[in-house]
Amino acid sequence: MTFDVDHHLGAMGRSVSWLERDGRPASAVTIARDYATTVEDLWDAVTNGKRIPRWFAPVSGDLRLGGRYQIEGNAGGEITACEPQAHFALTWEFGDVSWVDVGVADAGSGRARLTLTHTAHLGEHWDTYGPGAVGVGWEMGFLGLALHLAEPDAPKPDEMEFATSLDGKAFITGSSEGWERAAVAAGTDPAAAAAAARQTTAFYTGDEAEPM
Numbered sequence: 001m002t003f004d005v006d007h008h009l010g011a012m013g014r015s016v017s018w019l020e021r022d023g024r025p026a027s028a029v030t031i032a033r034d035y036a037t038t039v040e041d042l043w044d045a046v047t048n049g050k051r052i053p054r055w056f057a058p059v060s061g062d063l064r065l066g067g068r069y070q071i072e073g074n075a076g077g078e079i080t081a082c083e084p085q086a087h088f089a090l091t092w093e094f095g096d097v098s099w100v101d102v103g104v105a106d107a108g109s110g111r112a113r114l115t116l117t118h119t120a121h122l123g124e125h126w127d128t129y130g131p132g133a134v135g136v137g138w139e140m141g142f143l144g145l146a147l148h149l150a151e152p153d154a155p156k157p158d159e160m161e162f163a164t165s166l167d168g169k170a171f172i173t174g175s176s177e178g179w180e181r182a183a184v185a186a187g188t189d190p191a192a193a194a195a196a197a198r199q200t201t202a203f204y205t206g207d208e209a210e211p212m
Helices: 005-010 039-047 124-129 132-150 159-164 167-186 190-205
Strands: 013-021 026-037 060-061 068-071 078-083 087-094 097-109 109-120
Touching: 005 167, 013 109, 013 167, 026 132, 039 109, 039 124, 039 132, 109 132, 124 132, 124 190, 132 167, 132 190, 159 167, 159 190, 167 190
Parallel strands: none
Antiparallel strands: 013 026, 026 109, 060 068, 068 078, 078 087, 087 097, 097 109
């Protein structure tokens, strides 16, 4: 399969904003992408416990409003809002607690849009990695979803093999640079944004962070 790095990077919308959550300063990292499918199919792909592992990771628990979920090897939490075929929200408990809001909408021309916002308190982790810490990870998830929706019966690519491949490293680097630009657009000092992007790229690829 030919993997078009530029196409997938260009399909992503990225933004960063600042807010206060529970009386503390926080960041909101938002990613969006349109898919050639229906709202109904997109909603099913991101909420059906049998489909989620085919593009993201195995998930267990009670996948309904008020229920608790656990992603294998990753976060768990509580589903705090759900409007079928439109919106759901959950806590993202992985050491610290953060919050994820997901929206599904008709994008016109036979496409549906997925928008995800991950809100977290500011701190040392943000200072080191910036928005790419969650942005690159979610972007890889959105990529997996694109591959799944295009070929629903195809096996899920191996994440580690992809991350260490030439295409994978190019995608991760491009995504990290995209979040660097989004951080600068939101008012982050360019030097700090660049340093965070280098750390994020190194984290996801396993390579040494490039010197300034």
